Amino acid sequence: xxxxxxxxxxxxxxxxxxxxxxxxxxxxxxxxxxxxxxxxxxxxxxxxxxxxxxxxxxxxxxxxxxxxxxxxxxxxxxxxxxxxxxxxxxxxxxxxxxxxxxxxxxxxxxxxxxxxxxxxxxxxxxxxxxxxxxxxxxxxxxxxxxxxxxxxxxxxxxxxxxxxxxxxxxxxxxxxxxxxxxxxxxxxxxxxxxxxxxxxxxxxxxxxxxxxxxxxxxxxxxxx
Numbered sequence: 724x725x726x727x728x729x730x731x732x733x734x735x736x737x738x739x740x741x742x743x744x745x746x747x748x749x750x751x752x753x754x755x756x757x758x759x760x761x762x763x764x765x766x767x768x769x770x771x772x773x774x775x776x777x778x779x780x781x782x783x784x785x786x787x788x789x790x791x792x793x794x795x796x797x798x799x800x801x802x803x804x805x806x807x808x809x810x811x812x813x814x815x816x817x818x819x820x821x822x823x824x825x826x827x828x829x830x831x832x833x834x835x836x837x838x839x840x841x842x843x844x845x846x847x848x849x850x851x852x853x854x855x856x857x858x859x860x861x862x863x864x865x866x867x868x869x870x871x872x873x874x875x876x877x878x879x880x881x882x883x884x885x886x887x888x889x890x891x892x893x894x895x896x897x898x899x900x901x902x903x904x905x906x907x908x909x910x911x912x913x914x915x916x917x918x919x920x921x922x923x924x925x926x927x928x929x930x931x932x933x934x935x936x937x938x939x940x941x942x943x944x945x946x947x
Contacts, residue, residue, distance in 0.1 A: 726864070726884055730931070731763045735896075736785045737933050739888050740764065740774075741880070745862020747776040748799070749880055749888045750933060754788030754842040757796060771797045776849070776861045779803040780890025780933065781874045782810035783819070784837045791843040802849035802856070804869065804876030814844040819873065819908040822915075823900070829907045851878055870922060872915030873906050879918075885928030885940070892918055893943060895935030903930070903938040904946055919943045 727742040733752035738760060741747050746769065752760060761771050774797050779786060782803055790811065794801060803811050810817065816837045821827055849856070853869040858880070865882035873891040880888040892915060895903035905912055927940045 726882060726886070728886060728931070729763075729767060730937070731760060733760050733763070733789070734785070735934065737931070737935075739931055740767070740769070741863055741865075741882070741888075742769075743863050745776075746774045747778060747858065747861050747863055747880075748774050748793075749778050749931075750780055750786045750890065751777060751790035751793050752788060753785045754840045755792075757789040757792035760789060760793065761796065774799045776800045776802060776858075778851075778858075778867050778878065778880055778888075779807070779811065780879065780888065780892075781877045782807035782815075783874070783891070784816045784840055784842070785833075786890065786933065787811055787814075787845070788840060788842045791845040794845050800848035801845055802851050802867065803847055804878050805850045805852065806876030807874065808847045808850055811847050812844045814842055816840070817874075820910060821907070822905060822909050822912050823907045833908065868922070868925065870918035872911055872918045873909040875910060877918070879922060881922060881925055881927060885926050886931065887922050887927040887929065887940065888931045889922070890933045893930055893932050895930075895932050895938055903932070903935065903942045916947055920947060 729740040731738040733756040739749040870879040
């Protein structure tokens with residue numbers, strides 16, 4: 724069965740629906756966007772209750788803000804790296820460091836928006852290990868892989884097709900940076916590049932960032 728991929732912008736953050744034998748969602752978006760997400764799925768003739776799993780690439784506020792509402796709406800399982808389980812369950816809002824000059828501006832904006840945001844904690848059903856997890860039980864040919872750099876617990880979803888959903892491990896948008904490449908915010912740019920290399924070695928061909936449009940993986944290879 725062929726894989727269908729749908730980019731679902733909810734505010735400034737992209738969520739992605741992956742449909743094969745099953746349906747999973749990557750990230751939950753900003754606070755108070757669950758209804759918008761439902762409408763985007765409805766436009767695809769997909770019931771939210773058909774989504775069996777949501778994989779969080781990491782647990783920053785703009786990726787988990789609508790998670791609690793979404794879980795209530797769908798009953799789906801929630802998966803996040805073990806380092807960030809508490810962030811999700813307690814609705815914590817840790818802020819990343821600045822990795823570029825552009826990150827100074829985005830960092831200020833992110834902190835202000837995070838301070839103003841309100842959302843509830845959400846129970847985590849699946850704690851993702853650093854050695855990754857197969858998505859076959861959820862009907863998806865691929866794995867969730869540990870790709871730190873933006874946060875210590877960042878995960879990417881890499882499909883057998885080479886499609887890689889990387890959260891904020893790379894960015895491609897005017898609000899975050901100009902053109903595809905290094906995130907403007909994160910833990911460590913050297914570790915980011917190590918994770919890029921890891922994904923490329925695992926067969927990543929196309930990168931789907933949480934901020935901005937998808938782009939070819941060769942862009943990252945040229946920046947190593």
